[in-house]
Amino acid sequence: MTRTQAFFLSLALAVTPATFASTRDxxxxxxxxxxxxxxxxxxxxxxxxxxxxxxxxxxxxxxxxxxxxxxxxxxxxxxxxxxxxxxxxxxxxxxxxxxxxxxxxxxxxxxxxxxxxxxxxxxxxxxxxxxxxxxxxxxxxxxxxxxxxxxxxTAKSTSAPLEHVPENRIYLPVQSADAFVKAFVAFAHGKVVSDDRKASAVEIGRSGGTYRRIRIVSGFGKATVLVTDGHLDWPYGTELTGYEVGDLDATLRRARDSGATVVVAAHAEGDRRAAMVRFPGGYVAEIHGAAN
Missing domain, CATH: 3.10.180.10 (2,3-Dihydroxybiphenyl 1,2-Dioxygenase, domain 1)
Structure with a gap:
């Protein structure tokens, strides 16, 4: 982690103790x-x-x-x-x-x-x-x-832990990103695990450049905040969730075989490979797995 990333991480976390003390998880x-x-x-x-x-x-x-x-x-x-x-x-x-x-x-x-x-x-x-x-x-x-x-x-729910925890993918403008992170981290008793102001814009469908990507973990799972200017090619920004899988290529084959369409082909994104899939009815999902 760079000094800049560490600074913004400490800044995000510094706003939460008072709220943590007054609410329970x-x-x-x-x-x-x-x-x-x-x-x-x-x-x-x-x-x-x-x-x-x-x-x-x-x-x-x-x-x-x-x-x-x-x-x-x-x-x-x-x-x-x-x-x-x-x-x-x-x-x-x-x-x-x-x-x-x-x-x-x-x-x-x-x-x-x-x-x-x-x-x-x-x-x-x-x-x-x-x-x-x-x-x-x-x-x-x-x-x-x-x-x-x-x-x-009313009746207690019982579900086994997930093999892969998905990420809530939240696209926000620069003017509201910090306010959202402050509020959500405080509510969820979570923590910012990374705040990269120079993440590769390949992750949001661009051929070059950078953008800000914030990753949060809490008892509710994972959330990724993608801070953009809104100049996004479809389908970026329409997906709500990113699904982690063990074998991306096998998952995409099952998607095609079951009637879904791969609308963004699998590609490298740092430590992961990712793709976008559109399911019957229009639901768009990001799907990712570990880099080969």
Whole structure:
């Protein structure tokens, strides 16, 4: 780590002790985090089949439920894989605002405590806590407009630890990146593990140049903040999650065979190889593995 990186790391961590002292860690574990994927009801089966095959996962049986505090109806299905889980929603009614704008769902020990901790760290309550068929939920918005669902289940959830912890990929402008990092690290009782202001812009689809990349770890798993000017070629910025796998080439073969499209071919990114895949229904995922 360079002196500059060490300075910014200490700066990011220096803002958190007071908040840490006033809130408790409400995380349960990254195996309970789910990326929220909204697809049309007609695309749901094809998407779930493709995603499940690609990551060698296991889907639950789809159920028709109301997952919002106001009247609505959606097909809901969870897919758990060794590389992370997703919650899939195929709404059969219009989607009430602001649902569909949240990135992830984090299981917490107590929803009310989690919302208070998020507020104390600088997040706003976007959807106040409400009951759902199997627990309670809320949605908070961190600086930069990063919306996150917090949830708790009446019956205790039990899932095995992940083989590969995915990363929440968050694209932000320079004006809000530091505020987000300060708030999220404080809420999650996390830490900044790297802050590279000269990361290769190959990672965001450019042929040259640099950008700022911040990596965070916490009880909720991994988060990567990509600080850009927004001049991004598709699909960069549309992916919500980066999935780590043991064999990238084999994973991409399964993706193609199951109906997904590799929209950015596998390429080197420092200590990893990465690619981008578009699944049936439009969901885009970054997939990466160790460099050869």
């Amino acid at each position: 409400v995380s349960v574990g990254p195996q309970y985090d789910t990326t929220h994927v909204y697809v049309s009801a007609g695309d749901m089966d094809a998407f779930v089949r493709s995603f499940t095959a690609t990551f060698e996962g296991q889907p639950t049986t789809p159920v028709a439920v109301t997952v919002t505090p106001t009247p609505s109806k959606t097909l809901s299905q969870v897919v758990r894989t060794p590389s992370g889980a997703i919650s899939v929603f195929g709404f059969q009614t219009p989607v009430p605002y602001p649902f569909g704008l949240e990135r992830t769902g984090y299981l917490v020990t107590n929803v009310d405590d989690a919302v208070k901790a998020a507020n104390a760290a600088g997040a706003a309550t976007l959807v106040a806590p409400f009951d759902d068929p199997i627990g309670r939920d809320a949605v908070v918005s961190f600086p930069g407009g990063v919306n996150t669902q917090l949830y708790w289940h």
